[in-house]
Amino acid sequence: MADYIYTLETRLSPDQLKAVTLVQDAAKAAEMNLYLTGGAIRDVISGLPIRDLDFTVQGNALKLQKDLERAGAVVGDSDDATKALLLTFKGGVRAEIAMARSERYDKPGKPPQIAPATISEDLRRRDFTVNAMALSLNEGSRGLLMDPFNGAADIEAKVIRVLHNYAFLEDPSRLIRASRFTTRFHWPLEDRTQARYVSAKENNYIEYIRSSTIGYEIEQLAYEDDPLSVLKVYEKEGWLKVLNPRWSTAKVDSVGLGALMKTRQQMNELGYAPDAAPAVLYFLTDRMGEKDISDLRRAIPRKDLVEAWKDLEDHAQQLAKRLAGKEAATPSRTWQLLSGARPEMILFLAITARQQAVAQKIKNFFTKWRQVQQKIPLLEMTELHITPQLPAYPKISNDVFLLLLDGKLRSRTETLKYLKPLAPPPPPPPPPPSAKRGRAAKAAAAAAAATATVIAASAKAKGKGKDQPAATPAVVAAKPAAKGKPATAKPAPPAKPAAPAKPSKPETPAKKSAAKPKAKPAPKKGQRNKAKGKKR
């Protein structure tokens, strides 16, 4: 049986894992059963990137809000009808926690009748088989996968399949979702689903779409890795005008969007995880009028996303101003300024900066200046005992880096000269031999004394008469010696003090470790040769 918890733990990012733990704790405290559901499970099983976390609780998810906010989550929106919370956790982890519910559609275009339900009933209201699975996060059943529609098999077959014949009629936003998933995954619609899709289009089911689902689907575009491809498909299928009648691919700044995705990828590789969603929306709607943009913003449920989109230009402008001013007069000051800036702003400004100097500084931050890190003499720093264990280590290494960046340490010699006074005192010698060792030594000494007595007695006996058996010293002394301990207890030699800081002659690490015993001051030339001769 597959170990889904193991897969989950290895596939989620550390921040996502923390978010799972926080939600688990909150649900446990509220005594609610918790499941990971929807796209997160699909992505865990299929090995695709896990973009967000969908949780379902048996109970009112809104009750978890305070606990989760206390734990640092930001609530982007909450929905009273579905008792759902849209959250952002540390590291930009998006999550939704919703109440397990059943939905009954009485009339096309009308919202469904919602009622609290079990997780099994909840899975029945889902859009596609690959999204209709739940993984238990509860004690006792943790790791149990509920897959009533055999979504795992459809993931294996790489197809998108609706749960029943009325799927598109009940909720026409599923037509848009079907287009989004087929474009993203390159998985086709399963044959019958395809037939239903075509018939839904012919019968114009889309006119029954609810406005709340429109906003949700606009929002989802912001998180696509290739939003332009999805937008093109939406346009072709007729869905784009449903999201906004004046939206078209001609309104997109495709060059800006392409640069955004490329820069985000570069930032990811350097360990930054900027949330590109606000900037994606900015470029997707670049040539749209103010009113249309306001309409789109109003429709989006996640208010934190809307705010970030609105503030994007102003915040980036502020950063550009600082980068052009005295605050960024030197490379080190620019480095510090950019290191403290929000990655989202750097990402956006990297593409939109109008001043060449500002763009160049961001470019240096990502490329040239990073290479200076390699000039930090880590090996020599270790010899000087300037290691990560030292509380002052982060500051020392950062200061060296900044000085190198500004060209204030121009050579290795200069760098070492700067570092030497910062070296901590040599470590203290190791403690004297332990009490146990002392006792053992005493015992050995006693044994040796006994041996001496026996030898003396034996010698006496030998002198007296040759018939009497004599204990040989070897046998008597064999006992302590057998344990590898000497018959007489020798105190361990005192630990040698640490090597004094060496001038920075480039040496191979192997040479250095060979020259390790540095307790004594370095012998003079002749002495060194002597010592060498002795060894040989």
Ligand code: ATP
């Ligand atoms: P993504 O990777 O785009 O986030 P997702 O499957 O997680 O994909 P969401 O829009 O986050 O998509 O929705 C979460 C889950 O909620 C879905 O997996 C699906 O089970 C369910 N869901 C969302 N929208 C609908 C819908 N219109 N009808 C039925 N179920 C839906």
